[in-house]
Amino acid sequence: MDFTEAKKLDEADILAKFKSYFHNNENEIYLDGNSLGKPPKKSLELLKEIAENQWAEKLIEGWNEHWLNIPKRIKSKLGILLNADPSEIHVGDSTSVNLYKLAYAFIQTGKYKSINSDSLNFPSDLYILDQIGSSLLGKKLHVLKYATELNAEIELLKSAINKNPGIWCLSLVSYKSACLYDLQDLNRHAEDNNSLIIWDLSHATGVIDIDFKKSKTRAAVGCTYKFLNGGPGSPAFLYVDKSILPELKNPIAGWFGHANPFRFSDQYEAATDAGKFASGTPSILSMAGIEPAIDIIIEAGIKNIRNKSKRQIAFLIELTEKYLGPLGVKVEIPDKEENRGSHVSISHPEAYRICLAMKQADADKVKVIPDFRPPHYIRLGVSPLYTTFTELHWAILRISDIIQNQAYLRFENTYQNVP
Numbered sequence: 001m002d003f004t005e006a007k008k009l010d011e012a013d014i015l016a017k018f019k020s021y022f023h024n025n026e027n028e029i030y031l032d033g034n035s036l037g038k039p040p041k042k043s044l045e046l047l048k049e050i051a052e053n054q055w056a057e058k059l060i061e062g063w064n065e066h067w068l069n070i071p072k073r074i075k076s077k078l079g080i081l082l083n084a085d086p087s088e089i090h091v092g093d094s095t096s097v098n099l100y101k102l103a104y105a106f107i108q109t110g111k112y113k114s115i116n117s118d119s120l121n122f123p124s125d126l127y128i129l130d131q132i133g134s135s136l137l138g139k140k141l142h143v144l145k146y147a148t149e150l151n152a153e154i155e156l157l158k159s160a161i162n163k164n165p166g167i168w169c170l171s172l173v174s175y176k177s178a179c180l181y182d183l184q185d186l187n188r189h190a191e192d193n194n195s196l197i198i199w200d201l202s203h204a205t206g207v208i209d210i211d212f213k214k215s216k217t218r219a220a221v222g223c224t225y226k227f228l229n230g231g232p233g234s235p236a237f238l239y240v241d242k243s244i245l246p247e248l249k250n251p252i253a254g255w256f257g258h259a260n261p262f263r264f265s266d267q268y269e270a271a272t273d274a275g276k277f278a279s280g281t282p283s284i285l286s287m288a289g290i291e292p293a294i295d296i297i298i299e300a301g302i303k304n305i306r307n308k309s310k311r312q313i314a315f316l317i318e319l320t321e322k323y324l325g326p327l328g329v330k331v332e333i334p335d336k337e338e339n340r341g342s343h344v345s346i347s348h349p350e351a352y353r354i355c356l357a358m359k360q361a362d363a364d365k366v367k368v369i370p371d372f373r374p375p376h377y378i379r380l381g382v383s384p385l386y387t388t389f390t391e392l393h394w395a396i397l398r399i400s401d402i403i404q405n406q407a408y409l410r411f412e413n414t415y416q417n418v419p
């Protein structure tokens with residue numbers, strides 16, 4: 001196999017050194033960057049330190065000595081990454097819970113009479129928005145449907161916003177096709193039409209250069225365990241522009257969102273910053289790993305990361321078309337580079353079994369870890385801090401080999417049963 005071109009690209013890569021900041025399993029090409037990023041070595045050390053030295057030795061003192069500052073520092077660093085003030089960010093809960101709190105708070109202001117999303121959004125978002133629509137507005141969520149699962153039709157979306165002004169929730173990068181929206185353009189359109197977009201940044205944060213101030217983003221939620229590499233179930237974040245924060249109330253007004261939780265007052269008085277969206281005690285053990293991960297992203301530079309991602313996605317598409325196109329594989333990603341996030345979905349009727357075969361070690365003992373999404377998509381995630389061009393080339397040749405030799409036939413087609 002000739003990897004000359006891929007190797008050349010790796011040698012010229014200005015982000016190459018960052019791979020060694022992460023724990024990398026030997027003989028494994030990890031292309032599932034979307035669902036769970038790799039652990040930074042520093043996060044692993046920190047978690048051990050917190051468990052063994054802080055929790056075990058300090059017990060309750062750990063809160064004042066160490067833990068209360070963790071969410072504060074993460075807010076500041078997310079603020080640097082996204083160009084927001086730390087006071088506009090809450091870190092905690094899951095993305096789903098944060099979306100619930102935020103959408104509920106906006107509808108409760110009485111300013112917005114409808115709740116809307118589109119067919120590329122993530123199922124959890126749709127469930128939550130629909131529930132809020134039913135309970136607060138007495139009407140169902142309106143979901144704008146596009147002709148395909150591939151692309152958002154922007155003109156259609158804009159006219160739907162005109163026709164149905166209200167709260168809109170969109171995923172900045174769609175989880176299936178990696179369709180990337182124009183944040184600034186849509187925010188402006190929404191604002192001009194008495195609407196507000198809550199952005200779900202789960203598949204974007206850490207790999208797309210996002211500037212909340214420049215794009216006039218008013219509200220967003222996002223997870224931290226995908227391209228932010230925060231660890232399994234690491235808490236999510238919520239962002240609200242400070243000009244509208246005073247209008248919003250957290251529907252789960254718990255003590256950690258109080259202006260002064262340790263006064264233990266019987267009267268609830270909300271914090272004035274986005275910290276009001278906290279409800280209970282922060283999940284320190286699952287939150288701590290986020291900080292070293294954001295440090296790496298800031299050190300590498302989000303623009304450099306985005307640049308490398310674009311080049312790797314283009315490389316992956318080129319190889320897929322060359323080697324897998326003739327074998328019946330289709331690339332399911334928007335045409336234009338500026339409309340693409342950092343994963344490539346490819347489709348094949350045997351996608352599920354091909355994924356199973358990829359995860360088995362090959363003759364060179366190498367495993368390739370992709371993502372499967374029903375009904376027939378293989379997602380290949382590119383995480384520029386640790387994905388190499390050579391790995392991408394290897395993965396595509398591996399898929400080609402599996403299809404040509406029908407190696408997937410050894411597996412049972414049982415995806416309906418997969419949790």
Ligand SMILES: *Cc1c(COP(=O)(O)O)cnc(C)c1O
Pocket residue numbers: 094095096097121122124125171175200202203223236
């Ligand atoms: C991964 C993902 C989530 C995850 O939600 P949790 O509540 O944190 O599990 C939400 N939205 C989108 C778009 C995602 O990709």
